[in-house]
Amino acid sequence: MKTKIITIEGIDGSGKTVQYNLLLEKLRGMGYTVDTKSFPVYESFFGGQVGRYLSGEEGVWATDVDQKSMALWFAMDRFKAFESWRDGEFDFLIINRYVLSNAVYQSIRDRDLSRPDIMDWVFELEYGELGLPRPDVNIFFDVAAENAGMNVDKKGFREYVGAGRDVYERSLGMQERARNMYVAASQRYDDVCIINCMDKNAMLPPEEISKRVIAALKARSLLD
Numbered sequence: 001m002k003t004k005i006i007t008i009e010g011i012d013g014s015g016k017t018v019q020y021n022l023l024l025e026k027l028r029g030m031g032y033t034v035d036t037k038s039f040p041v042y043e044s045f046f047g048g049q050v051g052r053y054l055s056g057e058e059g060v061w062a063t064d065v066d067q068k069s070m071a072l073w074f075a076m077d078r079f080k081a082f083e084s085w086r087d088g089e090f091d092f093l094i095i096n097r098y099v100l101s102n103a104v105y106q107s108i109r110d111r112d113l114s115r116p117d118i119m120d121w122v123f124e125l126e127y128g129e130l131g132l133p134r135p136d137v138n139i140f141f142d143v144a145a146e147n148a149g150m151n152v153d154k155k156g157f158r159e160y161v162g163a164g165r166d167v168y169e170r171s172l173g174m175q176e177r178a179r180n181m182y183v184a185a186s187q188r189y190d191d192v193c194i195i196n197c198m199d200k201n202a203m204l205p206p207e208e209i210s211k212r213v214i215a216a217l218k219a220r221s222l223l224d
Helices: 016-029 045-055 067-081 099-105 119-129 145-153 172-188 206-219
Strands: 004-009 034-038 092-096 137-142 192-196
Touching (some): 016 034, 016 092, 016 137, 016 206, 067 099, 067 119, 099 172, 119 172, 172 192
Parallel strands (some): 004 092, 034 092
């Protein structure tokens, strides 16, 4: 039996963690066994360094590090987290941020705008060289950058950055570019599924968004 892998993707503040928890609850309620992972793992060696770059704790910001080097820190965090993982032990694995996040965010930073995106390079690194499992579907929660930014400000204290925004979250332009890159990825790769989370200028209620997720999974034959 192969574990079906679903990733939760979106710009910062798009409600990923809420939907991650709702999907976990619903799948378990349907009788499935479900494993979970969330990245970065800030308590780990590699994830801890990612957190320090995002917060500028050591005087170097993530936006100052070249795109491939930054991508490698994120990738190694996942590689270590999957060392003991075994395919088939659970019906589903839900992942909050995965390889697609790395491919998107390392392609749209201010310092990299004149360069080609590195999406395919990141996939080759993580899926090819590091052997990380490919997801059955990447669910992208599409939220306007302004609304997402307001949600980030409601998060409060976080261990790796304190009460403020990290360096990626601070840039509205970067978040808008990330949103556009996710949309472009949905046209480029058939395993990216967009969930529209907006009704005019407001976000839909979490439960309505969750219903759309379940419908999308059924449409892709990942649920009966």
